Amino acid sequence: MESTPKLLKILDVITLVLFLIAVWMVLFYAPTEAVMGNVQRVFYFHVAAGWVGMLGFLVAAVVGILYLRSGRREYDIIGVAAVEIGIVFVFINIVSGSIWARPIWNTWWTWDPRLTTATVMELIYAAYLLLRQGIEEADRRARFGAVYVLLGFISVPLTFLSARLFRTIHPIVIGTNQPGSQGQFDMAPKMLQAFLFSLFTFTVIFVDVLWHRVRIGKFAEKIEERKLRLGEEQRS
Amino acid sequence: MMTEDEQIAYEKFSSPLTSLKLYLRAILAVLGKDITAEMRSRELLSSMFVFALLVILIFNFALELDISTRLTVTAGVLWVTFAFAGTLGLNRSMASEKDRACLDGLLLAPVDRSAIYFGKMLGNLIFMLLVEMIVLPIYSLLYNTNLFSIGFLAVVMLGSIGYVTVGTLLATMAVQTRTRDVMLPILLFPVTIPLLIAAVKGSMGFLQGLEMDAIRPWLNLLVSYDIIFLALALMVFDYLVEE
Amino acid sequence: MVKVHGLVKRFGLKTVLRNIDLTVKQGEFVAILGPNGAGKSTLLRILATLSRPNVGYVEIAGYQLPSQAAYVRQHLGVVTHFPLLYGDLTAEENLRFYGRMYHISHLTERVSDVLQLVGLYSRRRDLVRTYSRGMQQRLAIGRAILHDPSVILFDEPYTGLDQEACDMLDSLLLNVATQGHTIIMTSHDLWRVAELASRFEILTNGKIVASAEKKDLPATYLLDFYRQAIQEI
Numbered sequence: 227m228e229s230t231p232k233l234l235k236i237l238d239v240i241t242l243v244l245f246l247i248a249v250w251m252v253l254f255y256a257p258t259e260a261v262m263g264n265v266q267r268v269f270y271f272h273v274a275a276g277w278v279g280m281l282g283f284l285v286a287a288v289v290g291i292l293y294l295r296s297g298r299r300e301y302d303i304i305g306v307a308a309v310e311i312g313i314v315f316v317f318i319n320i321v322s323g324s325i326w327a328r329p330i331w332n333t334w335w336t337w338d339p340r341l342t343t344a345t346v347m348e349l350i351y352a353a354y355l356l357l358r359q360g361i362e363e364a365d366r367r368a369r370f371g372a373v374y375v376l377l378g379f380i381s382v383p384l385t386f387l388s389a390r391l392f393r394t395i396h397p398i399v400i401g402t403n404q405p406g407s408q409g410q411f412d413m414a415p416k417m418l419q420a421f422l423f424s425l426f427t428f429t430v431i432f433v434d435v436l437w438h439r440v441r442i443g444k445f446a447e448k449i450e451e452r453k454l455r456l457g458e459e460q461r462s
Numbered sequence: 463m464m465t466e467d468e469q470i471a472y473e474k475f476s477s478p479l480t481s482l483k484l485y486l487r488a489i490l491a492v493l494g495k496d497i498t499a500e501m502r503s504r505e506l507l508s509s510m511f512v513f514a515l516l517v518i519l520i521f522n523f524a525l526e527l528d529i530s531t532r533l534t535v536t537a538g539v540l541w542v543t544f545a546f547a548g549t550l551g552l553n554r555s556m557a558s559e560k561d562r563a564c565l566d567g568l569l570l571a572p573v574d575r576s577a578i579y580f581g582k583m584l585g586n587l588i589f590m591l592l593v594e595m596i597v598l599p600i601y602s603l604l605y606n607t608n609l610f611s612i613g614f615l616a617v618v619m620l621g622s623i624g625y626v627t628v629g630t631l632l633a634t635m636a637v638q639t640r641t642r643d644v645m646l647p648i649l650l651f652p653v654t655i656p657l658l659i660a661a662v663k664g665s666m667g668f669l670q671g672l673e674m675d676a677i678r679p680w681l682n683l684l685v686s687y688d689i690i691f692l693a694l695a696l697m698v699f700d701y702l703v704e705e
Numbered sequence: 706m707v708k709v710h711g712l713v714k715r716f717g718l719k720t721v722l723r724n725i726d727l728t729v730k731q732g733e734f735v736a737i738l739g740p741n742g743a744g745k746s747t748l749l750r751i752l753a754t755l756s757r758p759n760v761g762y763v764e765i766a767g768y769q770l771p772s773q774a775a776y777v778r779q780h781l782g783v784v785t786h787f788p789l790l791y792g793d794l795t796a797e798e799n800l801r802f803y804g805r806m807y808h809i810s811h812l813t814e815r816v817s818d819v820l821q822l823v824g825l826y827s828r829r830r831d832l833v834r835t836y837s838r839g840m841q842q843r844l845a846i847g848r849a850i851l852h853d854p855s856v857i858l859f860d861e862p863y864t865g866l867d868q869e870a871c872d873m874l875d876s877l878l879l880n881v882a883t884q885g886h887t888i889i890m891t892s893h894d895l896w897r898v899a900e901l902a903s904r905f906e907i908l909t910n911g912k913i914v915a916s917a918e919k920k921d922l923p924a925t926y927l928l929d930f931y932r933q934a935i936q937e938i
Contacts, residue, residue: 294701349652356648360639364717365705370635373698377628377653380694384687385654391663391679449719471786491805499793502832567789570756572778572807628788705756
């Protein structure tokens with residue numbers, strides 16, 4: 227088995243350093259928010275994790291289309307990797323959101339559009355993993371997976387829209403202010419810096435983890451290939 | 463070099479108008495076949511119908527559908543019923559093609575694969591609407607609720623179209639998996655959530671006699687959902703049936 | 706009629722067909738023989754346009770696969786070990802349904818002609834569900850020849866049939882074969898196809914390893930020929 231490529235090793239180190247800096251920025255560099263206090267610091271990684279989750283699902287949808295057009299198995303391997311990472315990061319996003327919501331909204335959970343959409347998204351991609359588990363033949367698994375990822379990805383904005391038609395209490399930090407949302411705040415310059423840095427760091431984490439996961443996928447395929455060859459040799 | 467017969471066959475396909483006619487005829491053939499078979503066995507309709515009644519019965523005890531709650535939960539109860547019963551029908555309809563490899567027979571025909579999708583989808587739609595047309599008067603009788611307004615029926619129609627559009631596609635997928643009986647609802651429900659929300663809110667709006675302005679967004683959402691997923695289904699159906 | 710060149714089919718990582726070359730002339734009856742898992746059904750499914758090859762050139766009745774699949778299907782009849790019929794429809798309804806899918810003109814006459822040919826006219830109003838396996842298979846042949854295809858593919862048509870049904874199928878096949886159709890049949894039953902086929906191709910492990918015209922190969926030698934071909938691998 228090939229050893230880890232040098233570039234990936236370097237990326238691992240960069241990711242770790244960036245992450246440590248991001249933690250420092252979030253905990254010490256950014257000022258404490260006046261109304262909410264320290265719990266507001268959850269916000270930086272909360273949004274960054276949500277962003278990475280969406281990025282994962284976007285990547286999965288794009289490679290899904292590429293797979294259907296070309297039939298190349300690499301795209302399928304990237305697709306599963308992206309979905310798995312997406313699921314984990316959306317989960318982090320949901321949990322960190324709950325931690326923040328407990329003191330601010332006075333509840334762990336509400337059926338606000340974003341929470342609803344995040345939950346439905348997790349269910350869609352869990353269904354995707356179950357679907358793949360139920361199909362033995364590799365090509366069909368990849369094809370069905372690609373089609374389902376596409377369907378799911380398109381239904382997500384519609385889910386958001388439909389949930390949004392119920393009024394929202396989720397704060398919108400970026401963009402227009404909406405009346406009725408609780409926990410709104412304006413970002414101080416240092417907060418904005420910490421926020422953008424977190425976004426950047428998490429994107430790098432995404433690339434790093436995706437790379438590792440795709441490598442594992444390729445190794446798994448190689449093992450399958452060797453098993454097949456061994457079986458054939460034994461038969462003849 | 464073509465023989466005369468081949469020339470005729472070739473021309474059959476080359477003119478756009480006749481090829482459209484042949485396309486529609488193939489859709490109707492698939493639809494007609496499903497209806498004839500169903501009228502004979504009544505397997506699908508009777509199981510959907512009995513299942514729908516059972517769901518309503520369970521809701522009756524779970525929610526105590528008294529007059530005050532009825533107005534707010536009727537739409538929800540009905541759509542949950544339709545969605546569950548619909549899943550049953552969708553699964554059965556595709557399984558009957560897959561079980562004895564009849565799907566291969568359809569795929570061997572010299573028609574565009576989307577004609578097969580449309581035929582199956584229309585059949586499923588008709589069966590679902592039939593069940594709804596029996597369930598609605600019964601519900602209305604049992605709970606003394608007037609369900610028959612044009613707006614309400616339009617929502618039922620739009621919701622059912624969207625549901626079978628995605629449902630036929632995912633049932634085609636589900637019957638080709640190892641765990642096919644449980645697969646369909648798992649695949650179908652999360653993707654149809656926006657449709658179901660819009661259908662519930664839209665029908666509730668009509669039942670409660672809300673202003674059209676309050677209902678219109680839901681109708682728009684239903685129509686958009688139907689169009690988007692119908693287009694998508696046409697694009698991806700081939701990938702689900704071809705190896 | 707049928708030209709296959711350099712055909713490769715993989716399922717996932719597994720290669721099922723390796724570099725198949727096959728040419729079948731009009732009116733030939735080719736039997737593809739081989740053990741289970743040799744790739745016979747896969748080859749036939751590719752010819753039937755149900756499965757796409759990964760690599761290779763396939764031409765049937767002058768049309769190329771997969772780009773002209775719709776034209777190929779118009780000229781193709783397929784019989785598999787599944788009858789591809791609907792149990793809740795009568796024989797007549799089944800044929801009428803397929804007739805519509807193939808855009809057949811004068812459908813009523815054609816359907817009754819075919820039902821007579823396969824000897825099921827008297828039971829045309831019975832549900833296919835009530836048919837015996839042999840009758841279903843005869844109707845399946847009726848379904849496959851309904852649109853008068855120039856090429857007919859048979860994939861293990863004898864599976865699950867009793868002796869009598871097999872014999873009946875034989876005579877029906879001979880009848881069909883003498884009408885100038887090009888026929889390709891897979892089987893692992895040598896004796897059945899020994900009489901019918903005009904050429905034998907031995908397929909094992911995804912490769913065609915031997916081929917012989919019947920006129921060069923007395924029936925008594927077929928088994929030896931087959932065994933030898935398979936053992937050479």
